[in-house]
Amino acid sequence: MSRKKVQVLSIPYILWVIGFTVIPLLFVFAKASTNAEGDLTLEYLLAIFDPVHRKALLLSIALAFTTSLICVVISYPVALILKTSKFKNTKIIMFVMILPMWMNFILRILAIQLLISKNGVINHLLSMLNLPSLNIINTPAAIVVGMVYDYLPYMLLPVLNCVLAIPDDIIEAGKDLGAGRLRVFTRILLPLSLSGIGSGITMVFVPSMTEFVIANILGGGKIQLLGNVIEQEFSVSMNWNLGSGLSVALMVFVLITTFLFGHDSSGSNRNFVL
Amino acid sequence: MKYKRLCLVTVVCIILCTLPACSGKSSDDRTLTVFNYSEYLDPDMLERFTEQTGIRIQYEEATTPEEMYTKYTTGAISYDLLCTSDYMIKRLIDEGEAQEIDFSALPNYSNIDDKIITLSKSFDKDNRYALPYFWGTVGILYNTGKVTAPVDSWNVLFDGEYSGEIIMQDSMRDSFMVALKALGYSLNTTDENEIREAAELLKKQKKDVASYLVDEARDELVAENAVMGVVYSGEAYLGNEYNSDLEYVIPKEGSNLWIDSWIVTKSCTDTDAARQFLDFLCEEDVANANFEYIYFSTPNKAVVDDMDEELKTNTAVVPTDESIENCEIYEALDPDTTNLYNELWKEIKSE
Numbered sequence: 001m002s003r004k005k006v007q008v009l010s011i012p013y014i015l016w017v018i019g020f021t022v023i024p025l026l027f028v029f030a031k032a033s034t035n036a037e038g039d040l041t042l043e044y045l046l047a048i049f050d051p052v053h054r055k056a057l058l059l060s061i062a063l064a065f066t067t068s069l070i071c072v073v074i075s076y077p078v079a080l081i082l083k084t085s086k087f088k089n090t091k092i093i094m095f096v097m098i099l100p101m102w103m104n105f106i107l108r109i110l111a112i113q114l115l116i117s118k119n120g121v122i123n124h125l126l127s128m129l130n131l132p133s134l135n136i137i138n139t140p141a142a143i144v145v146g147m148v149y150d151y152l153p154y155m156l157l158p159v160l161n162c163v164l165a166i167p168d169d170i171i172e173a174g175k176d177l178g179a180g181r182l183r184v185f186t187r188i189l190l191p192l193s194l195s196g197i198g199s200g201i202t203m204v205f206v207p208s209m210t211e212f213v214i215a216n217i218l219g220g221g222k223i224q225l226l227g228n229v230i231e232q233e234f235s236v237s238m239n240w241n242l243g244s245g246l247s248v249a250l251m252v253f254v255l256i257t258t259f260l261f262g263h264d265s266s267g268s269n270r271n272f273v274l
Numbered sequence: 275m276k277y278k279r280l281c282l283v284t285v286v287c288i289i290l291c292t293l294p295a296c297s298g299k300s301s302d303d304r305t306l307t308v309f310n311y312s313e314y315l316d317p318d319m320l321e322r323f324t325e326q327t328g329i330r331i332q333y334e335e336a337t338t339p340e341e342m343y344t345k346y347t348t349g350a351i352s353y354d355l356l357c358t359s360d361y362m363i364k365r366l367i368d369e370g371e372a373q374e375i376d377f378s379a380l381p382n383y384s385n386i387d388d389k390i391i392t393l394s395k396s397f398d399k400d401n402r403y404a405l406p407y408f409w410g411t412v413g414i415l416y417n418t419g420k421v422t423a424p425v426d427s428w429n430v431l432f433d434g435e436y437s438g439e440i441i442m443q444d445s446m447r448d449s450f451m452v453a454l455k456a457l458g459y460s461l462n463t464t465d466e467n468e469i470r471e472a473a474e475l476l477k478k479q480k481k482d483v484a485s486y487l488v489d490e491a492r493d494e495l496v497a498e499n500a501v502m503g504v505v506y507s508g509e510a511y512l513g514n515e516y517n518s519d520l521e522y523v524i525p526k527e528g529s530n531l532w533i534d535s536w537i538v539t540k541s542c543t544d545t546d547a548a549r550q551f552l553d554f555l556c557e558e559d560v561a562n563a564n565f566e567y568i569y570f571s572t573p574n575k576a577v578v579d580d581m582d583e584e585l586k587t588n589t590a591v592v593p594t595d596e597s598i599e600n601c602e603i604y605e606a607l608d609p610d611t612t613n614l615y616n617e618l619w620k621e622i623k624s625e
Contacts (some may be wrong), residue, residue, distance in 0.1 A: 021275050052621055052624045055624050056624055068535050083426040117494075117497070117499050118484075118499045118500075119497055119498055119499050120499075137499075138484060138590070219485075220446040220484060220485025220486060220622075221485055221486030221487060222480065222483065222485060222486060222489065222623075224620070224624045226622040228621065228623070232619075232620070232623075236446065237612075239616070
């Protein structure tokens, strides 16, 4: 394609990015670094260190981290099983994995709420079997369950893609040279699939960090993540400066994680291609 | 040739179609733009009004007072009549957005309960601007199958007996209201110590709270996922319909009493039409249809008088005078107090 053609074709996307990413970001930065009177201040950017906000941030990080970890633990074995199985029709596998995403995610969270609530379906079954009831609704655990449910496909797809792409020859070669199963896993499979896990983590960790809807529905309004604080500042307290300041702080943390995992993945990816 | 004829026919048709509209306009094509909360008026009544008077209604809806205020002040649509809540009515009156209503020209105004008109003075000092539409309270909806002792005080939410079984409102003002009233303070207090004391009480209470909800509170109580919760009286009637164990009480310490009223905006030019619409809403039939559409408390005496005994004795639908004796209407808080509320509410939520 000629240079000119490329330029013309990229116009829609550039307009999109300017209109919906660059300009809103500038607004947020402007609000974050000024006070209600419009004077420059660092107060709102540093508000993240306020005990209430710091607590919410730490909780957000903890829940996002747990969610990502659980997603890896669930996805990776599935990917390995599919790699070794005879069933190689990846299209069908992908289809099954994306299937839950056909439904609106809030609807799915409301369904989870019905399942795990105190008089919900699961507790009814448990009591019929004379088993102790499950009391996780309105706790951080419920939020993690909801986030894992919603974000698992974002982990599964990259991990699966990556694991399936590892050439069998390499594994065979390793075995020929005397590597045991564990060694094959730690020295061949794992390093070669790090890029998939890395991008999976980025795709799960980032939305989990900024989550507030799931926290509201499954946390019963009792658990305050940083996303909830920001939402409240914008919609209830009408303090857009503080809301923006906290958003910028959250963005910094998100960028740090993306950098950590993104960097690692690009490195191993290059090795693999070579 | 054929094409030309087609054009001609089309033009003739268009002229014929627009003719009746033109002639209609000259005599009585009057329109009122009405702004109301969503699902707050029986749509059949709008049709009936147009049939009776020939005045067309352009109906607009919003969900919160703040949303209404924003839409109203941006001025994209010029509203003639607007129905909103007490403190927002006050704000609009204070900003000069309301026109005086000549209530003596509304024959059906006599249906409106004097008690509610007097209460309305807290936001419309001389009763010159606002026509009460619906009103109600905030109270405790509890499950009589699980709560055996009589519930009559907010303290039941704070004494720890029903730990893990309580639903609070996920709304700053309503939650503070409960704590302030439990402590015996006014819900409009601006005293920092009283507000901080209320916040301490709410923080201590948090471990006993199952969840903080808004609209789902009623459904959770119906499903018996909790035994008691703070709800608006309008939710209580339907809650009881779905689960007959649920009872509503306005605690003896008093609560929030709210009144939603109509005002005529200053931009309304056809005040005669506006007057006809307001009088229409006060008609017994119409007020009853609207009441049966949402089951909030109606200020229309004629409707209350003709209710079934069962409805009339339901305190969620028709609060008794003594039950609302200690109730207060929200007043707008000054910015400093609002900031204090915001800050303390965040602390409570992060406990």
